[in-house]
Amino acid sequence: MNGPKNRTRKKIPALAAVALMTALTGSILPAKRVQAAPSGIQVNLAASGFNALSAKSDVAEMWAYIEKNAASSSQATVTVWLRRLETVQNKRLPGLEAALSQESLQNALMTTDGIYGDWKKGTRTGNAQADKLLAEIEKNGYVLDSTEGYFFPKIDYLRYLKQASRTTERYADYLKIRSDETVSELTKDAGLMVSWTELVARAERQSRYLVSYPNTPETATVQQMYDQSLYIVLYGTDNVPLFDYDTRKIDSEAKAAYQKQVRTGSQSSFTKLLRNYTRVLEQNGGKLTKSVEAFRDVRNPWVE
Numbered sequence: 001m002n003g004p005k006n007r008t009r010k011k012i013p014a015l016a017a018v019a020l021m022t023a024l025t026g027s028i029l030p031a032k033r034v035q036a037a038p039s040g041i042q043v044n045l046a047a048s049g050f051n052a053l054s055a056k057s058d059v060a061e062m063w064a065y066i067e068k069n070a071a072s073s074s075q076a077t078v079t080v081w082l083r084r085l086e087t088v089q090n091k092r093l094p095g096l097e098a099a100l101s102q103e104s105l106q107n108a109l110m111t112t113d114g115i116y117g118d119w120k121k122g123t124r125t126g127n128a129q130a131d132k133l134l135a136e137i138e139k140n141g142y143v144l145d146s147t148e149g150y151f152f153p154k155i156d157y158l159r160y161l162k163q164a165s166r167t168t169e170r171y172a173d174y175l176k177i178r179s180d181e182t183v184s185e186l187t188k189d190a191g192l193m194v195s196w197t198e199l200v201a202r203a204e205r206q207s208r209y210l211v212s213y214p215n216t217p218e219t220a221t222v223q224q225m226y227d228q229s230l231y232i233v234l235y236g237t238d239n240v241p242l243f244d245y246d247t248r249k250i251d252s253e254a255k256a257a258y259q260k261q262v263r264t265g266s267q268s269s270f271t272k273l274l275r276n277y278t279r280v281l282e283q284n285g286g287k288l289t290k291s292v293e294a295f296r297d298v299r300n301p302w303v304e
Contacts, residue, residue, distance in 0.1 A: 050081055057088050059140040063159075070166045079167040082160060082175075083217065089141060089155050096137065096153050105130040109144075109151045119144045147188045157182040173209055174218040177202075177225065186228060190238035196257035200274070203229035204261065207270035226270075227301035233258075233274070234296040243288040250286045273299065 050069075053061045062085045070078045100106070108130040109115050114123035121138055124131045137144055142153040157178040164172040180186075180202055184193050192199065206226035213219060236242030236251070243250055255278075262275045280295045281287075297303070 050084075054084050054088065057092065059085070059088055059092065062088065063141050066163065070163050073166070075166060075168050078163060079171045082163060082167060082171065085141075086155070086160070092140070093142075093153060093155070096133070096142065100130075100133050100151060100153065102129075105133065106149075106151055109146075110149060115144065115151075143182060145185065147185075154182070170213045170216055171218070173213070174216070174222065177205055177209060177222055180205075181225075186232070187237055192232065192237050192240040196251070196254040197260070199229060199232060200257050200261045203233055203270050204266065204268060207268045211269060230270070230273075230299075230301045234277070234299060248288040250281060250288075255281075255286065 050062065050065050053065055062081075066078070066081050066085065070081075073081075100109075105127060108125040108127035112123065112125040114120040115125065115134075121143075124134060134144065137153045141156050141159050143156045145152060145154050155178075157175060160175045161179045164175045167175070186199070186202070187193060194202070203226065206222055206229055209222050210219065210226060232242075234242070236254070241251075242254055258274055258278050261271055262278055264271065277295065280292055284292050
């Protein structure tokens with residue numbers, strides 16, 4: 001790994017940085033507004049206490065409240081709490097990133113071991129302003145990530161996942177999918193950041209969620225994630241192409257991962273598509289031919 005002084009980064013203007021964050025972290029549909037209880041119906045005191053914290057957008061206290069009360073609350077209640085928390089965290093992300101986007105702070109992060117690369121919580125730069133923001137990021141349930149030498153916060157869904165067993169099944173399934181991105185973004189710098197096997201596994205999970213839960217508040221977000229996964233399964237990325245530019249042959253590791261998934265016998269919509277894709281590839285000697293191009297172009301999720 002290069003030493004701190006040898007690192008270079010691509011400067012990203014503040015407005016572009018916010019757009020980049022949105023593209024990297026995705027979006028979440030806002031939680032439905034909780035209506036006031038009708039006259040004569042007693043309001044749950046625990047819910048009322050959480051609502052007060054939510055109204056103040058106090059993320060740290062919302063987290064503390066959930067972690068203290070989740071075990072003694074219903075799955076439906078904990079799900080509502082986490083959805084509300086997720087909405088508040090998403091609303092705060094642009095402001096946090098904008099504060100962190102100052103060049104002096106980005107430089108401090110860039111030149112600190114334990115932050116560049118795999119971020120180790122608790123690491124500090126020595127820059128007072130940067131370290132204050134790092135402490136806020138940790139306290140409020142975010143993690144620090146980077147791309148092209150630009151640092152940005154994102155929601156720590158692994159923390160949410162610790163409460164998954166106390167939520168409804170569909171929200172727990174959603175949290176498992178979102179936690180994938182906390183472990184590793186799917187792509188960075190036009191490269192594939194996970195193995196082809198992991199890519200296929202994520203696409204399978206996302207596909208199954210969309211069939212099982214077509215109308216949840218999280219469906220649109222999972223659909224966006226699935227569209228990205230499916231596109232990469234069909235095309236690869238600019239820096240990690242599915243087909244060699246010279247020989248036009250499919251990547252051997254991708255081919256093995258696709259065949260392995262097909263052999264599972266899954267009847268998900270994703271695996272059915274993958275089964276047909278591998279069949280067309282076999283018929284064309286594993287090369288990118290016009291017929292293979294036609295197959296994938298028709299199924300390109302990013303083309304209407």
